[in-house]
Amino acid sequence: MAKHLYGILREAGQGHWSHMGLGGAQVYTVAQGGLAAAVSESPPVRPNAIPHEELVLLINSHQAVLEKIAAGSTVLPAKFGTAAKDEAELREILDKGHNELLEALEKAEGKVEHVVVGLWTDLNSQLRRIAEQEALRPSHESLAGLSQAKI
Numbered sequence: 221m222a223k224h225l226y227g228i229l230r231e232a233g234q235g236h237w238s239h240m241g242l243g244g245a246q247v248y249t250v251a252q253g254g255l256a257a258a259v260s261e262s263p264p265v266r267p268n269a270i271p272h273e274e275l276v277l278l279i280n281s282h283q284a285v286l287e288k289i290a291a292g293s294t295v296l297p298a299k300f301g302t303a304a305k306d307e308a309e310l311r312e313i314l315d316k317g318h319n320e321l322l323e324a325l326e327k328a329e330g331k332v333e334h335v336v337v338g339l340w341t342d343l344n345s346q347l348r349r350i351a352e353q354e355a356l357r358p359s360h361e362s363l364a365g366l367s368q369a370k371i
Contacts, residue, residue, distance in 0.1 A: 222262055224260050226298055228296040229295045242265070250311060252315050258285065
């Protein structure tokens with residue numbers, strides 16, 4: 221069983237939440253050096269292999285856990301599907317990224333995250349339409365110049 225990561229918070233904000241995570245698993249923290257990873261036991265999640273309806277429910281569950289944690293602590297949200305193989309790997313991640321994670325937590329203090337989800341039946345046509353917008357042309361040209369400069 222993998223450790224599904226919901227987010228990173230200060231160790232002082234750690235705990236067990238009555239809220240259940242993916243598949244009804246208990247959410248708890250793994251602490252290291254003043255930081256804590258909010259996790260639950262979960263089989264590895266492969267979003268591309270999950271039917272759309274089930275994926276939406278899992279993402280909602282992930283988000284609900286983050287909202288519950290954020291009600292009492294500043295949290296750096298993890299991308300849905302992020303996991304570690306065990307607690308030792310989580311502690312290593314917290315240890316190696318300690319300074320950067322603390323800095324990010326300080327910057328996130330008092331901020332609010334808004335989640336926006338968009339669904340299109342034909343994403344490719346929407347991306348083409350966006351790419352053709354005249355207002356974006358200067359950005360396209362500067363990005364094209366950057367990518368060509370690196371070749």
